[in-house]
Amino acid sequence: MVRADASGSGVMFTLDTESGFDKVVLINAAFGLGENVVQGTVNPDEYQVFKPLLGDANLVPIIDKNCGEKAVKMVVGSKDTPTYNVPTSKAERAAFVLSDNKILQLAHWACIIEKHYKP
Numbered sequence: 001m002v003r004a005d006a007s008g009s010g011v012m013f014t015l016d017t018e019s020g021f022d023k024v025v026l027i028n029a030a031f032g033l034g035e036n037v038v039q040g041t042v043n044p045d046e047y048q049v050f051k052p053l054l055g056d057a058n059l060v061p062i063i064d065k066n067c068g069e070k071a072v073k074m075v076v077g078s079k080d081t082p083t084y085n086v087p088t089s090k091a092e093r094a095a096f097v098l099s100d101n102k103i104l105q106l107a108h109w110a111c112i113i114e115k116h117y118k119p
Contacts, residue, residue: 004075004083008097009034010044012106014051014114024063025049025107029097031088032073041085043068045097049107062103067096
């Protein structure tokens with residue numbers, strides 16, 4: 001079960017989706033379930049991590065963080081309304097969904113998955 005009312009979700013790529021630059025992990029995140037990010041319903045937070053420096057524990061290779069508007073979040077409802085959007089609070093709109101530690105952990109996992117599937 002996902003605590004959509006108390007957490008965030010999103011999408012992650014092992015390259016910059018606009019330029020094709022393959023030395024970054026790109027993460028988009030918003031509060032609630034991830035469908036709003038995937039469908040483009042919200043302007044999510046965006047994070048970029050420089051992959052070549054991820055292995056150095058002395059560095060924090062987060063090269064960009066942009067706080068998105070995140071106007072709504074999708075939460076789990078009931079049998080009649082399985083999921084629905086609710087407005088985010090002013091504090092949620094002003095806050096980043098992910099901490100630096102979570103950003104780096106996700107980027108590490110992205111690189112592990114990329115390495116596993118890369119020929």
